[in-house]
Amino acid sequence: MVDDEAIPPIAQLIADHHQAVYRYAYRLAGSVADAEDLTQQVFLIAHEKREQVRSPETVRTWLFTVLRNAFLKGCQKRRPIPAGSIDFLLDSIPAQAPPADEIDREKLQQALEELPPQYRVVVSMFYYEDCSYREIAEKLSLPMGTVMSRLARAKALLRSKLFGLSGEQGGGVGQQPRAANSRG
């Protein structure tokens, strides 16, 4: 049952959530203009369908769902992702993790844009929404095996673009990592 009193008015909803929605939209859409248009669409839908929000605690999750659906609806037919071997997955993991502020934001965005929309959504749910693979599968109505496969391949592609690693450079599984005994 909807508690109208509990759901904030639209202006408050925008004030509270527009930044989170826009950041997510930017990672999905890839440009300021498209991200802003997508964000406006999300709040327009939110304004029209406020009754679907069950509680104030779930507003952000609901807005993210609206965002993902709006993004995927606006996408062209899905493009494939290149098949990757297991070596490719592992070799893209750098020997030493850079601090978050040293990761090139432009490169990250370019790498995301090279992913097909469905993969971009899965990897964004993992990194931005902090969803488990099980939650991703439930929210997207996908088999869990499909989510795990998409997630692994999308993450590996992101890393390969971000860190530009090959098996020789990346401290792949077959090699000793540069930061030996760096377990924390």
Next chain:
Amino acid sequence: MDQDPTRNPRLIEALEACRPGSNDIDSPEFSPLAAELAASPRLDELYERLQRVDAAVAGAFADVPMPEGLAERILARVLAGDKAKVPATVEGEKSAIARAVEQAVLPANVSQAEAISNRPAAARAAKVPLWGWVSAAVLLIAVGVGVVAYVNSRPSGYAPHDAIDQGIALLLEERTHRPTGPAATADLREDYPLSSELADRVRVLRSREVADFLGEPGVAYDLLSRTGAAATLYVVRMRIPGLPSSPSPFPQPGTQGTTAAAWATDGLVYVFVVDGDEREYQQFFPQSEGEVA
């Protein structure tokens, strides 16, 4: 011989599915991975490294600069309704759709401003003779037909691995709905025929539409071998480079006890998924029949 855990795709996928800074690894569904981590220092080192990298990427993911005045523009659009899209104030930015339309309509080296300023269009249109309009229409139709033909014939861009993954995922989804009992041969679809490799060695239990197989529609046939092994054949009209023209006697092992193979003939891709291991698969395609290159 024990398999190297760092070469096990299922373990690596599970490794990738553990969220940074979470206790995912402690949950029961990850217990096989946890056991392997305890037994393999290499895999454990990989896990720790991946967790650190994922934490850094997650941090970068959320770092997006905010445009000025966004909240006000959103509110203005919401209050005005959908008809009044409120444009962003960022200079030089256009939506991708607007850019694509502009590029498609305007010739190279002609800016939109130039195009608008050179636009006595109504006057020019009135002077175009009838044969000009007919020629333009014929040209447009020809281009349209060409585009459709190109789209239908070009390679999909998917790899054989994608087709097999998709077949296995669909089979696992449908497992609980596996049909029983015979079905009429009328269930065979002319536009998605049963592979000739299978036609005389299986009984078709049922055929059904598949709405989305790697983005294309198709048909699935639930099959029984003469010895009673169950399988599903997915047939879809698309091109996937690298597929053999006939099924291999050596299938790929899939998840949850499935095995699969894919091949392509006459513009159709066949993905054959057996709900069982290699022995069950070979009830459909015995090794003794010869190996496929």
